[in-house]
Amino acid sequence: MSVDGEVRRLKSEADEPGWEVDPDDDWGVAVVATVGRQLKLRREAAGMRAAEFGAAVGYGEDLVYKIEGGKRIPRAEYLDNADEVLGAGGLLSAMKEDVAKVRYPKKVRDLAQMEAKAVEIGVYECISVNGLLQTPEHARALFEVWQPAYSQDDLERVLAARMARQSVFERSPAPSLSFVQEEATLRRRVGGTMVWRQQLERLLEVGRLRNVTLQVMPTSGGAHPGLSGRIEVLKFADGTAVGRSEGAYNGRPTSDLKQLRILELRYGTIRAQALPPGESLALIEQLLGES
Incomplete structure (x- = not known):
């Protein structure tokens, strides 16, 4: 398949509506910001650009930036894929429990x-x-x-x-x-x-x-x-x-x-x-x- 065909398959915000962080949820904002920061640090330590990393986990570059910036709640499979791609040894996957709670109102x-x-x-x-x-x-x-x-x-x-x-x-x-x-x-x-x-x-x-x-x-x-x-x-x-x-x-x-x-x-x-x-x-x- 062509590169363009691959890019079109990457998930965008339109594919994942409703995963924004509630700005009035202080604990939720803190959790998602911490997770996003860890994702960014590990991606940069691995020498991967956002677009390259996004292609590896199946997400568009813009969505990767929003997750890393604490603006979007990452799905469980995103954390699992990121853990594998970045060789985090389960540390990123371990964040799924707290992230799942943020999804609850x-x-x-x-x-x-x-x-x-x-x-x-x-x-x-x-x-x-x-x-x-x-x-x-x-x-x-x-x-x-x-x-x-x-x-x-x-x-x-x-x-x-x-x-x-x-x-x-x-x-x-x-x-x-x-x-x-x-x-x-x-x-x-x-x-x-x-x-x-x-x-x-x-x-x-x-x-x-x-x-x-x-x-x-x-x-x-x-x-x-x-x-x-x-x-x-x-x-x-x-x-x-x-x-x-x-x-x-x-x-x-x-x-x-x-x-x-x-x-x-x-x-x-x-x-x-x-x-x-x-x-x-x-x-x-x-x-x-x-x-």
Whole structure:
């Protein structure tokens, strides 16, 4: 094949949309800048020009410069190829874990970090099944109808981030987890009947764990303090806590004691009005039987 034909195959920005660094993500900016600097130093030490190196790893010269300048997030295969071409002995490939985390949206990363440290998590959901409870198929169905639409790359990224949060169920010692789901969220057949049934089965599985309390707020229950939006309260081993509600404090996380007491009062009232755990699981089993 001619040189021109080879160049046309090199990846450009058009081939990799959505891999820019979020300028408000200080940690992400620092990680990508460090990785880019290491790539540049090793390329120059190997005596390779950017165009030559790009051709070796399958990327255009402009994209190589942007990755080295910390303006673009390198893919895992880019780091693997660079490691091999530059003879880095695995040191460049080892950066993939931190780089992969940068691909997760900052707010999702922050939430996952808080959930990983919490000894108690309480969540009320009124719109959809909580992310910690979703099956991959259910989550994918939700992301696929998001507007504006995710690119395929970004869809896989946010899906992986959501599933990664579920490592909270594998922690030892296990945290105390409490969920209250509106009945309507369980009746909506997201992803079709099969995906919906799998989601209900997942709820039954999680709801039977010893450290989990799963309750359903029946539609017939009338008004309650959660109708203005989702509520989440996380408590930590040192006695501190963080709360958030879509219907209060602009939806932002808060550790203010007065605001936390209000959120805890609302969540406690919601739990008191919801069906007890046994009746909640029975309702989910009933929904499965009706399909």
